Amino acid sequence: DQQVKQNSPSLSVQEGRISILNCDYTNSMFDYFLWYKKYPAEGPTFLISISSIKDKNEDGRFTVFLNKSAKHLSLHIVPSQPGDSAVYFCAAYSGYALNFGKGTSLLVTP
Amino acid sequence: DTAVSQTPKYLVTQMGNDKSIKCEQNLGHDTMYWYKQDSKKFLKIMFSYNNKELIINETVPNRFSPKSPDKAHLNLHINSLELGDSAVYFCASSQGGPRTDTQYFGPGTRLTVL
Numbered sequence: 001d002q003q004v005k006q007n008s009p010s011l012s013v014q015e016g017r018i019s020i021l022n023c024d025y026t027n028s029m030f031d032y033f034l035w036y037k038k039y040p041a042e043g044p045t046f047l048i049s050i051s052s053i054k055d056k057n058e059d060g061r062f063t064v065f066l067n068k069s070a071k072h073l074s075l076h077i078v079p080s081q082p083g084d085s086a087v088y089f090c091a092a093y094s095g096y097a098l099n100f101g102k103g104t105s106l107l108v109t110p
Numbered sequence: 111d112t113a114v115s116q117t118p119k120y121l122v123t124q125m126g127n128d129k130s131i132k133c134e135q136n137l138g139h140d141t142m143y144w145y146k147q148d149s150k151k152f153l154k155i156m157f158s159y160n161n162k163e164l165i166i167n168e169t170v171p172n173r174f175s176p177k178s179p180d181k182a183h184l185n186l187h188i189n190s191l192e193l194g195d196s197a198v199y200f201c202a203s204s205q206g207g208p209r210t211d212t213q214y215f216g217p218g219t220r221l222t223v224l
Contacts, residue, residue, distance in 0.1 A: 089153065
């Protein structure tokens with residue numbers, strides 16, 4: 001029963017362009033969302049988060065948008081860089097536990 | 111100077127064996143976690159300890175037993191290993207209670223059961 005869904009397993013973007021990664025959730029009780037980035041053979045690392053009282057949070061090249069009515073959030077990376085190539089996980093808190101999506105593999109090509 | 115470390119990084123073993131994975135965090139965090147990433151790439155919570163006390167115990171076979179000797183360590187012991195236990199196991203830690211801003215993850219332990 002996957003409560004956090006990332007329906008695009010992969011995304012390829014040219015360097016300098018915008019990368020948009022999408023995430024949907026089903027549990028309306030979720031009120032805090034996070035994006036994690038993962039390189040091969042490493043653990044996930046925190047990227048950016050957003051509380052449900054906001055609809056946007058920005059940190060440098062990374063912006064997360066939250067649409068509560070649609071139960072949808074997205075991560076925008078502008079401009080995309082080759083070093084951004086990684087798997088991106090969307091996650092939401094349920095109590096102490098993070099519920100993760102399946103991840104989207106982003107490839108930024110030169 | 112690793113914040114969350116796990117040993118071993120790779121573990122290959124036979125069915126039926128008992129094995130342990132160790133986790134240590136030097137961040138001074140109160141809460142530690144074990145997650146499992148299966149072959150379908152889903153990352154799922156298994157256990158969580160807060161100040162050495164078990165606070166999350168998801169539907170995990172009782173062959174899996176977490177042990178927290180102190181706040182900085184949360185080890186995972188697995189008895190009678192089965193093929194389906196093959197996965198990557200991630201340890202994580204965070205400061206404080208629910209909806210903490212950031213969980214810090216270890217590099218993972220890839221367990222292969224033959």
